[in-house]
Amino acid sequence: VKKNDDVVELEGITIGISLRTVYNFTAEGRNYKEDHSTEELLKKGKEYAGTILKRLRERDQLKNVPVVFALYEEEEASSKVPGQFLTKTMVKGSSSSIGDWKDINEKHVLFPSKEAENDYFEDSQIFSDFREEVSDYFPNFVGMIANGFYVDNELQQVSIDIPIQFRSQSEVVGFTQYVYGLVVEMFPDHYDVEVKINSMDQQESLIVQQAGKEEPFVHIYE
Template structure:
């Protein structure tokens, strides 16, 4: 029996020695206001790039964010959803350096709080930020005069580590405020829409930022936390390009009002479009030539659109979607190789290019070229 035990022990030691150990996370403690309920959390040891935040994941949490479902329900354009949340993190880098701060989805504003704030002010909802109106009896004119300006609020948390300790604490918040550019409503049995000017959205958004800051400061755990704000203007629900950020401001840990507002000069431009032809003619010509080359190779392709992202009127990235019906995997490979060569030859080097090739709502291949990169990344899906 002892010999048998020795054999089993040897086998266990051999297996243990051969089993790889993956040390790809760092366990920390996230401080809370309740000293008896500290949360354990993990931080990945690797980030996706030098310019991205490492995300804190709370162990055993039933939800990643306190308000996961609000954005999807409040914003009608999927492109707006992606740009609002992703762009908010991009603008947060001005205040919270990714080399020093960790990211965590908002933990303070839950679904009920946000839905209350996004509703209309009323006797039953004093927290509503949108102007008061009895929508059951309001006339068309009353709807137009008092639209629902604000559609969504997103909270993001930024944390730092305390020295060399395995403790992280909240060091800053970012609050995104999304404003409608078009207000759709129904009055007297008919559907209407009202355009909201950018200047009006900007003015209202800054008012909301101060109101939201006042409410955050009412919480003991947020009284001395810096808060950055960014105001976003949505596109229409059926638009093929997302909206854009208008302005950002900041309140230091001891501030009770938002200051240091600065305008944001960003926009997404659809190719082909009249706007692209008028405002970005040279880029529109490059896309037109690219489109022609693709149609020469594959005359029956369904169509192609692209979104160019401009910052301070300079093109930073272009994302191209090519929908084509393929008959075989070899066609996918051949066409991807051809598009790869076009990307190398036709697009300039100072902006990123992403090409998605799709068929029947399924992505077939991906080509990505970053500025300064000699050769694009290419992946063909099985």
């Protein structure tokens, strides 16, 4: 934090600890894989946070600096969705020990998927209907996926990737206009929607509808 024109002081530190659900390693020339449950990751992550805090407090300049720790669960490398934060805690500047942790209820969900269909049926149905409308319009449609981001089981943002093989720039413009209309018509306005339209080797256009806004933003790349 800037105190005056020439002086800044450290007011706080945030440390994210990233933990792997799948750990790949090599030993004696062979490849191995270990799976770790969320419970295991939470236990180990909290242990690591305690060790890191102890090391920080051994430094004179960090003895009284507040520290926030957050534990992040990585998905395996092949996953189509990113990981998620599990829990966080704040340690006051005068403290050398960690108290209570606060759970973070965030989740990334892939559409289409069994998880989405079973746990978030209404959102899954909207995506399915949207996908069908796109498929009916464009014969070269080859499929699309979406990533829904949930906080406390409420959808906050959905990011959609549509891969299309275009023959001309006019096709890009026409298809983007069509998808724009679908976004306005089919998606509720209480969460963000981002649609990326891609050809085989580049992004062609972008549509972004922000929560609460009447009209989406559209950009077509030259």
